[in-house]
Amino acid sequence: MRDRPVILAGLALLLLLLTAPFWLGAVAHTGSALPAIPRAKGAHCVRPVAWMRKNHMKLLMRVRYEAVHEGIRNRQESLPGCISCHVSRLADGKYPSVTSSKFFCNACHQYVGVRIDCFSCHSNRPGSGAGTVAQSGGEARLVALAAIGNPAIVPPRVAGGSSTARRRREAPWRWP
Amino acid sequence: MAMTGRPAAPRGTGHEVDEDRRRFLGTAALSALVVAPGVSLLAFAEGQGRKQGASARTRWGLLIDTTKCKSSCTACVTACSSYNGWKNEGRPTDPQWIRKVQVTDPETGVSRSVPVMCQHCAKAPCVEVCPTGASFKRADGIVLVDRHICIGCRYCMMACPYKARSFVSEEISGQKPWAPRGKGTVEGCTLCVDRIDAGQVPACVQACAHEGGRAMTFGDLKDPASEISRALAEFPSVQLRADLMLDPGVQYQGLP
Ligand code: SF4
Ligand code: SF4
Numbered sequence: 001m002r003d004r005p006v007i008l009a010g011l012a013l014l015l016l017l018l019t020a021p022f023w024l025g026a027v028a029h030t031g032s033a034l035p036a037i038p039r040a041k042g043a044h045c046v047r048p049v050a051w052m053r054k055n056h057m058k059l060l061m062r063v064r065y066e067a068v069h070e071g072i073r074n075r076q077e078s079l080p081g082c083i084s085c086h087v088s089r090l091a092d093g094k095y096p097s098v099t100s101s102k103f104f105c106n107a108c109h110q111y112v113g114v115r116i117d118c119f120s121c122h123s124n125r126p127g128s129g130a131g132t133v134a135q136s137g138g139e140a141r142l143v144a145l146a147a148i149g150n151p152a153i154v155p156p157r158v159a160g161g162s163s164t165a166r167r168r169r170e171a172p173w174r175w176p
Numbered sequence: 177m178a179m180t181g182r183p184a185a186p187r188g189t190g191h192e193v194d195e196d197r198r199r200f201l202g203t204a205a206l207s208a209l210v211v212a213p214g215v216s217l218l219a220f221a222e223g224q225g226r227k228q229g230a231s232a233r234t235r236w237g238l239l240i241d242t243t244k245c246k247s248s249c250t251a252c253v254t255a256c257s258s259y260n261g262w263k264n265e266g267r268p269t270d271p272q273w274i275r276k277v278q279v280t281d282p283e284t285g286v287s288r289s290v291p292v293m294c295q296h297c298a299k300a301p302c303v304e305v306c307p308t309g310a311s312f313k314r315a316d317g318i319v320l321v322d323r324h325i326c327i328g329c330r331y332c333m334m335a336c337p338y339k340a341r342s343f344v345s346e347e348i349s350g351q352k353p354w355a356p357r358g359k360g361t362v363e364g365c366t367l368c369v370d371r372i373d374a375g376q377v378p379a380c381v382q383a384c385a386h387e388g389g390r391a392m393t394f395g396d397l398k399d400p401a402s403e404i405s406r407a408l409a410e411f412p413s414v415q416l417r418a419d420l421m422l423d424p425g426v427q428y429q430g431l432p
Pocket of ligand 1: 293294295296297300301302303319335336337338339340341364422
């Protein structure tokens with residue numbers, strides 16, 4: 001039984017080695033910088049911030065489906081809406097590159113190693129929201145069009161009360 | 177499994193979140209009232225107010241009077257290109273959401289310049305062949321590509337008899353916020369769906385009315401009182417390749 005201290009020391013060392021990833025991680029964590037999240041322009045987000053941190057992708061999936069397939073567009077609750085609030089010019093007057101960590105989405109996504117490809121198609125700069133006419137006078141020109149006898153558009157009619165409420169009831173998924 | 181042509185709907189959250197949201201909305205509305213009544217309430221109403229979506233009671237269509245369309249005029253093509261942010265530099269693979277085609281009757285020599293874009297077929301072969309459900313027809317008849325789902329197989333390009341679609345084969349940047357487009361997906365005329373949802377006419381129609389020959393009429397084919405329906409009832413019109421029986425939403429008058 002003279003070996004007892006040696007065996008115990010060996011076991012302790014083994015235990016330490018086995019749990020090393022945990023300890024190293026804990027040490028590394030206290031030392032590493034948290035992502036620096038660029039400030040948004042608006043007063044508040046379209047949902048509570050804590051909810052958004054966990055669920056923004058669900059909201060994006062829903063508004064994407066509604067806008068593309070059902071034609072339900074909400075200027076604030078849309079990817080361009082997020083971008084126009086969350087992407088601002090840097091001190092040098094330029095917008096952050098879509099690959100830099102100063103770009104709002106990247107601040108967290110790069111930190112956690114998530115790669116998104118939204119911006120290979122979507123604009124990464126704030127602009128006027130969907131449906132606005134940047135190049136031409138917008139509403140004023142539509143009025144002019146009506147005046148020269150081109151059709152003004154009557155919004156599609158939906159029978160009976162709130163179609164949104166009906167869609168909500170029938171929706172196969174829950175609404176965030 | 178039945179092919180519905182619709183992608184799986186995204187999953188959301190449970191009841192507790194609804195409660196959460198309701199509480200948040202209540203607080204937000206209250207604070208908006210307190211802080212700046214007029215302005216905030218307006219902004220809030222805009223943010224939360226859901227617009228009604230595409231409805232099957234409407235079918236959007238275009239009528240093009242080719243007698244008013246000059247072959248020298250490209251106002252519609254230029255307007256589409258600048259509004260939607262695509263460029264055609266003459267290469268065979270370049271996008272062409274809308275193009276001018278010169279058609280001539282060999283017998284009489286009568287020639288017309290015709291703008292051709294996606295014809296928004298009621299029985300769209302592009303939708304039929306799409307293996308992913310990315311090509312789809314909205315309730316109001318607008319045929320679109322959901323680029324989130326498109327795998328770039330280009331079946332729809334082969335199926336379309338009007339050569340209305342093109343494939344994005346290079347990385348692009350500087351897209352318009354209202355017209356996302358990118359490498360590896362197929363695209364075509366959307367009838368400026370974002371403008372229609374905002375109660376405006378397509379960019380080509382607007383440009384034609386102002387800088388062109390006022391050859392285009394846009395409107396609801398299902399509304400007998402709309403200008404397009406009245407014009408269709410008054411003068412004979414044709415659908416391109418009507419023999420294919422795809423029932424396009426775009427119709428032409430004055431073709432040779
Ligand atoms: S014109 Fe071509 S792309 Fe447009 S709906 Fe018809 S088949 Fe599809
Ligand atoms: S290219 Fe895209 S839209 Fe066209 S058939 Fe293939 S998946 Fe469908």
